[in-house]
Ligand SMILES: *[C@@H]1O[C@H](CO)[C@@H](O)[C@H](O)[C@H]1NC(C)=O
Ligand SMILES: *[C@@H]1O[C@H](CO)[C@@H](O)[C@H](O)[C@H]1NC(C)=O
Ligand SMILES: *[C@@H]1O[C@H](CO)[C@@H](O)[C@H](O)[C@H]1NC(C)=O
Ligand SMILES: *[C@@H]1O[C@H](CO)[C@@H](O)[C@H](O)[C@H]1NC(C)=O
Ligand SMILES: *[C@@H]1O[C@H](CO)[C@@H](O)[C@H](O)[C@H]1NC(C)=O
Ligand SMILES: *[C@@H]1O[C@H](CO)[C@@H](O)[C@H](O)[C@H]1NC(C)=O
Ligand SMILES: *[C@@H]1O[C@H](CO)[C@@H](O)[C@H](O)[C@H]1NC(C)=O
Ligand SMILES: *[C@@H]1O[C@H](CO)[C@@H](O)[C@H](O)[C@H]1NC(C)=O
């Protein structure tokens with residue numbers, strides 16, 4: 001990418017609007033959401049044209065003429081989602097919002113993008129051998145399941161998307177390969193579809209040139225996520241020889257489709273609502289089975305969030321939508337993508353690390369990590385300097401210690417190992433700034449917030465990332481020593497790390513601030529140092545100065561854990577094509593574990609026991625998910641009733657769904673929503689809630705066991721559920737009661753497990769706070 005500086009885009013946008021916009025009420029780009037369509041699945045182009053015309057007529061009645069409407073509308077959502085995106089002035093937008101046919105009107109906002117050892121770690125293979133108990137064998141590696149990805153597009157030439165050995169494209173597929181103006185872009189029997197959506201982005205940045213007319217991934221993110229979900233097996237994958245192994249996705253024999261909705265960032269956002277909705281509408285039409293969505297904004301309402309709206313329509317059509325929880329941890333309440341029809345995924349480590357030891361002149365040594373290909377020359381120690389002491393005269397202390405651009409004095413840095421503090425600018429940017437200032441190497445120290453969370457990046461210079469406490473020791477050594485020196489060893493690949501998984505500090509956490517009665521995230525999966533395919537348009541650090549090109553790169557984020565679950569969903573879809581998205585989510589959640597690989601409770605990055613607010617039901621266990629025993633099912637009506645319970649307007653709910661659905665007259669309690677986790681955010685004395693489970697195994701008898709949250713008594717009725725056949729459903733109630741008179745007003749955690757004492761442990765977290 002020639003330009004990655006967001007300010008450049010902003011600047012061109014401002015110039016554009018100043019020079020071309022006449023001095024009348026300024027327009028903004030809006031999404032006008034009209035709910036669902038009444039037409040069926042098989043659409044004729046006449047149907048689609050009719051919808052477009054109806055949008056022109058409808059908006060035209062506000063603007064004066066259909067022609068004017070046609071000019072301001074830049075998307076008509078015609079297939080499954082009903083609505084349009086248009087340039088409107090605020091008064092018209094406000095009037096539209098009041099019209100009874102309109103569910104919501106919202107600004108076209110930007111959203112963030114939030115080898116692979118991980119499958120070994122998850123038990124799908126053992127040293128490259130796939131045991132017969134693996135879901136991979138049983139689900140034929142996700143054969144012919146179709147996984148779509150809303151992201152930065154795809155690098156189609158990557159070996160992860162080669163179609164060698166794959167049969168014809170599944171006949172149900174309706175998608176296309178829209179290569180736009182990029183004639184070098186090709187699909188095949190693996191990458192069966194690609195589309196790009198840039199009009200919402202264009203309305204924010206101004207007109208776009210031809211390089212934006214392509215689904216090609218010039219960033220790396222989309223190639224990485226899509227190959228993690230459904231990439232082929234590619235032998236001898238590594239990052240500069242580290243982490244060598246066979247790269248593969250969770251559903252390695254799935255077919256994949258890329259929906260490019262994210263572009264170079266403007267003010268930190270790269271994916272716009274209007275484009276996201278258009279992509280969902282297309283993907284539903286194209287008949288994907290799974291949608292992987294590693295992006296999101298701040299959690300808010302369900303009718304003005306493009307990802308929530310798009311996901312609803314997809315789930316209604318049986319498509320499972322998997323979303324990332326966000327990278328805004330470890331703050332409480334930071335989780336996004338909280339709709340109960342989405343699967344929301346947090347991120348944790350796997351049992352592999354890339355140690356690069358930091359040795360100090362006082363004989364202390366610390367285990368850091370790195371994936372840098374550059375190594376220090378020779379074995380001599382180098383002078384060590386804290387970035388604070390290498391401050392440029394015009395920089396602030398903070399800018400200096402963070403190693404921001406222009407904040408370092410090259411005269412002080414040259415030939416030394418520089419210590420930078422994590423935070424604000426990208427880790428790999430700090431490496432680049434260190435290199436530009438002439439450092440021979442960089443030690444990257446965590447701030448307290450990041451704890452022990454160490455990330456191995458492919459820095460442009462020799463580097464090692466160390467924990468907060470180790471960083472303190474390094475700074476102390478520098479402070480107390482006249483001529484401090486240090487050395488860093490060449491990174492190696494080491495397994496198995498214990499304990500693992502550990503929750504990533506960046507992984508966004510509950511409670512769910514929109515509907516605290518629904519626990520989010522739902523699950524955690526590997527999202528730290530994940531190696532998968534990458535773009536060749538950029539180097540592994542995505543920095544302008546990085547001229548290196550890699551086939552595979554290590555990236556971290558909930559963006560990386562999300563497609564792990566998407567790949568696992570692909571396998572479950574192959575095994576159980578008729579299961580609802582909720583049944584698949586239930587199988588994944590109730591079979592998860594809260595234990596790590598030393599059989600202790602999963603920790604967070606400060607060595608403290610993590611909670612369901614970090615990992616939801618726990619760490620995903622794909623082999624167990626294929627045989628969940630019981631499932632907590634939900635259908636579209638249940639989701640609509642959920643919206644009724646939240647107090648959304650009944651009229652809007654019925655337009656939203658177009659199912660002639662009416663909210664029930666009786667009050668609905670969110671506590672009874674048949675979710676696989678139980679959350680009561682304001683317990684006043686006592687509550688009795690209900691759940692219903694469906695037997696998806698053989699006839700058997702389940703007994704309940706409960707681990708009570710501290711200070712809460714839990715009574716389950718009945719305690720035994722006897723199932724005579726598969727498909728049978730049974731209800732039970734759970735009564736939660738406060739034991740203490742003056743309970744602590746903090747969240748407490750427990751669990752409820754239905755077990756047939758054989759192979760099934762159907763586990764649900766219980767999360768309670770006294771009112
Ligand atoms: C298109 O615009 C981008 C961003 O402004 C620029 O980096 C690129 O060089 C342009 N490409 C062409 C083909 O003009
Ligand atoms: C494996 O990849 C490395 C570079 O990543 C290359 O040097 C080596 O020749 C490859 N080995 C095989 C057997 O393909
Ligand atoms: C979205 O909707 C929610 C609830 O309906 C509301 O609280 C929020 O302010 C809305 N956000 C925007 C940006 O319109
Ligand atoms: C470091 O260890 C070496 C070898 O054990 C020893 O000779 C040297 O004195 C030690 N230096 C310090 C500063 O402790
Ligand atoms: C300090 O001045 C240099 C040279 O003019 C400039 O490149 C750099 O960006 C400035 N740094 C800061 C932090 O303002
Ligand atoms: C090292 O010195 C700096 C500046 O004098 C100070 O801010 C910092 O707290 C010291 N660090 C340690 C670990 O002693
Ligand atoms: C793990 O620990 C639990 C108790 O905390 C024990 O019941 C179980 O047998 C242990 N499992 C293994 C594999 O050690
Ligand atoms: C770990 O959990 C403790 C206790 O909840 C919390 O104070 C700390 O900030 C958490 N650390 C991280 C990195 O999440």
Ligand SMILES: *[C@@H]1O[C@H](CO)[C@@H](O)[C@H](O)[C@H]1NC(C)=O
Nearest residue numbers: 645647664665666667668669
């Ligand atoms: C339903 O909820 C409303 C508002 O919370 C309450 O006033 C009313 O009494 C409830 N009705 C029933 C039948 O529980």
